[in-house]
Amino acid sequence: MAGSLLIRINVAIQRLELAIASVFTRRFPPDGFCLAGVDVQERLHQKPAFSLKDIVGDGFVWAVPTARRTIERRMKRRFGHPDYIWKMLKPKTNLRTCNVCGDDHLPGVLCPTCYKKVIEETKVMQDAIQQELQLSPVEKEVVVLYEGEKDGKPEEFFEGKRIVEIPKPRPAWFSKNLLQQTTQQPATTSDVKPSDLG
Amino acid sequence: MNQAEISKLVSQLRVRVNPRLRKLKSAGGPEARLDKLRKTVTALIKHERIELNYPRADESRMYAERLISDAIRYGDCHRETMEMADFWLIEKQLVHKLFKVLAPRFVNYSTAYTRMYTAPSVYPEVVKRAVLELRGNPYPSLVPDMHNNRNLIHNVLLDEAKKAYRTQKYEEIAAKIDAAEKSVSEEARK
Numbered sequence: 001m002a003g004s005l006l007i008r009i010n011v012a013i014q015r016l017e018l019a020i021a022s023v024f025t026r027r028f029p030p031d032g033f034c035l036a037g038v039d040v041q042e043r044l045h046q047k048p049a050f051s052l053k054d055i056v057g058d059g060f061v062w063a064v065p066t067a068r069r070t071i072e073r074r075m076k077r078r079f080g081h082p083d084y085i086w087k088m089l090k091p092k093t094n095l096r097t098c099n100v101c102g103d104d105h106l107p108g109v110l111c112p113t114c115y116k117k118v119i120e121e122t123k124v125m126q127d128a129i130q131q132e133l134q135l136s137p138v139e140k141e142v143v144v145l146y147e148g149e150k151d152g153k154p155e156e157f158f159e160g161k162r163i164v165e166i167p168k169p170r171p172a173w174f175s176k177n178l179l180q181q182t183t184q185q186p187a188t189t190s191d192v193k194p195s196d197l198g
Numbered sequence: 199m200n201q202a203e204i205s206k207l208v209s210q211l212r213v214r215v216n217p218r219l220r221k222l223k224s225a226g227g228p229e230a231r232l233d234k235l236r237k238t239v240t241a242l243i244k245h246e247r248i249e250l251n252y253p254r255a256d257e258s259r260m261y262a263e264r265l266i267s268d269a270i271r272y273g274d275c276h277r278e279t280m281e282m283a284d285f286w287l288i289e290k291q292l293v294h295k296l297f298k299v300l301a302p303r304f305v306n307y308s309t310a311y312t313r314m315y316t317a318p319s320v321y322p323e324v325v326k327r328a329v330l331e332l333r334g335n336p337y338p339s340l341v342p343d344m345h346n347n348r349n350l351i352h353n354v355l356l357d358e359a360k361k362a363y364r365t366q367k368y369e370e371i372a373a374k375i376d377a378a379e380k381s382v383s384e385e386a387r388k
Binding site for chain 1: 245249298316320
């Protein structure tokens, strides 16, 4: 009886020594000594082996958005905020002034007021021309004359040209001289009187 | 080898030819695109000044210039050129106009036959508009006439040259008058 007791005490002490030793060697204690509810298997495989898939994954891309921009951020960027920088009314600083009428326009684009004036007159002229020509074959250049411009000229003046008359007075800004190639006769002498200059 | 000079087969166009074709959003494919361009070229030859959207204007300008250059180069007795004019000009009175009016008008031109400006598009219209016109049209000019602007350099130089010539001539006249007066007074003294 005493012998078995001694043996039992020896075994107990050995077991205790093993348990303490396992603590120092960082191995988990045997199942019996572990806490309930803690999965030992999971802990044992905490550090998986290194693989290239960690870096590559499904294919890597650089400098690319990873998340969708929210509508708040988008609107803040585009329109700003009245208390900070408000982007609703941005003035155009690259406007040019028309030398003829004084109105402003964007660079590289015709002045709107001058253009409107010219295009309205053009439409009147085009309507008159189409009314005159209709669908007959066009064989001569067309000359557009305003009120009172045909009477003063001889018949040979418009030789070889089709005349279209418009029954309204010529606009002040539409010069007549542009219709003719040149109004000046070729010079006969090279000596010019001072009064004939300019 | 007897290879033809490829750059001489077609007259040099004096506008920038875009190497890439514009599809022009035509429902019906390339045929519809050509129909659209055909209508535009016909309208340009008929009215000599049209307002339209910029891409279509830019595209049809190339075709109009090519048509006119071929009409000038080959004339109306050339079968291929006449077929081309028949295709491109829907209204047939304009075929007469192309060969009888426009070819003689542009035969001595060293510049392009058409002119294109960017037209203003008033808000809420934001699409870019253009005005396409033939040179030598009878309408008022879209750009202001700067020939008589006294502040431009050519006019500044010409004005100064005229002034210098005028003062020189006046001096000569004054010298002549002095000489004449002197001779008259000498005769009177005798």
